[in-house]
Amino acid sequence: MKLTTLTAIAAAILPAIALPPGHPKPDFSLVGFAKDNPIGPTTGGEGGETVKVSTPAELIAAVTGDTPRIIYASGTFNLTARLRIGSNKSLIGTGTNTTIRGSGINIYNVANVVVRNLGIRFILNNDGITIQNSTRVWIDHNEFESDMLGGPDKYDGQCDIVRASDWITVSWNYFHDHWKSSLVGNSDILGDVDRGHLHITYHHNHWRHSGTRGPAGRFGHQHIYNNLYEDFLYQAIHSRSDNQVLVEGNVFRGNTSEALSTYGLVIPADSPNTSPEGDYELDGFANLGAKNDWGSSKINITQVGNFTKAPYKYQLTPLKEVQKLVIAGSGLGKVK
Numbered sequence: 338m339k340l341t342t343l344t345a346i347a348a349a350i351l352p353a354i355a356l357p358p359g360h361p362k363p364d365f366s367l368v369g370f371a372k373d374n375p376i377g378p379t380t381g382g383e384g385g386e387t388v389k390v391s392t393p394a395e396l397i398a399a400v401t402g403d404t405p406r407i408i409y410a411s412g413t414f415n416l417t418a419r420l421r422i423g424s425n426k427s428l429i430g431t432g433t434n435t436t437i438r439g440s441g442i443n444i445y446n447v448a449n450v451v452v453r454n455l456g457i458r459f460i461l462n463n464d465g466i467t468i469q470n471s472t473r474v475w476i477d478h479n480e481f482e483s484d485m486l487g488g489p490d491k492y493d494g495q496c497d498i499v500r501a502s503d504w505i506t507v508s509w510n511y512f513h514d515h516w517k518s519s520l521v522g523n524s525d526i527l528g529d530v531d532r533g534h535l536h537i538t539y540h541h542n543h544w545r546h547s548g549t550r551g552p553a554g555r556f557g558h559q560h561i562y563n564n565l566y567e568d569f570l571y572q573a574i575h576s577r578s579d580n581q582v583l584v585e586g587n588v589f590r591g592n593t594s595e596a597l598s599t600y601g602l603v604i605p606a607d608s609p610n611t612s613p614e615g616d617y618e619l620d621g622f623a624n625l626g627a628k629n630d631w632g633s634s635k636i637n638i639t640q641v642g643n644f645t646k647a648p649y650k651y652q653l654t655p656l657k658e659v660q661k662l663v664i665a666g667s668g669l670g671k672v673k
Contacts, residue, residue: 369538381427381451522555576621585626
């Protein structure tokens with residue numbers, strides 16, 4: 338199914354979703370570690386000036402520095418170098434066609450950043466978004482797209498979070514057609530750097546036609562709830578090197594689609610998985626909270642940890658509603 342068709346269908350059915358009596362409608366506000374943490378909620382450019390940008394030069398200028406600023410971007414931005422976002426910024430795409438191509442986004446050594454409603458597509462030689470040594474970041478309602486035809490090493494990550502980054506929420510994004518999606522902690526030798534950090538909430542994301550890392554974590558704590566995994570090949574949720582995941586209310590659907598068969602890949606998903614699978618690396622920990630719908634996927638938990646309850650308030654979507662709600666509410670054009 339083409340992106341435009343999927344977006345149109347999702348936009349059309351979202352208002353008509355039938356939820357059980359008394360259950361709230363989709364809540365697109367900030368939830369999780371990016372909101373509730375010892376430092377304070379992520380607000381991005383709130384209180385600062387608002388600017389509109391439509392060229393790479395305008396975009397680069399708008400995101401530079403630490404002055405609070407809300408940036409509304411429209412059009413296609415073919416970047417020749419990585420876009421470095423400063424602290425206290427909200428970068429928000431308009432409509433369903435705001436696209437980042439060429440080079441991706443660096444959120445390095447900053448705090449309080451919001452990125453919403455961007456299409457981040459076919460970024461070679463680096464991640465779509467890299468969050469490094471940064472705190473209070475909200476990645477919401479974006480679409481990350483590449484392809485799987487070139488093998489696992491053609492592209493890097495879609496949204497990688499590394500080097501002691503902390504207090505982050507990744508929500509309502511559409512990740513698809515990619516081998517290695519979202520890595521948390523990029524080396525098993527950086528325990529002294531990462532341990533005690535990497536608190537990340539992943540909720541209501543849609544992963545489709547993906548290989549691994551939805552997410553894969555080291556040394557941190559990830560709360561992973563109400564996500565939809567369709568046609569995931571290997572470790573959809575992978576916890577290693579003393580990492581802790583709390584996994585609840587997620588839905589897994591098998592790799593039987595016609596689109597996936599064009600890749601010639603028919604290996605069932607293995608999730609959650611706490612084993613490095615042959616690499617010399619410590620196992621991680623996985624904890625199962627509210628019931629998950631595993632579909633045909635396997636579970637390989639070698640260590641049960643102590644991260645059994647998220648330290649913040651959140652509303653779980655009823656399991657039977659997750660697939661419909663996530664397809665309808667994730668990706669571009671769902672937030673103003």
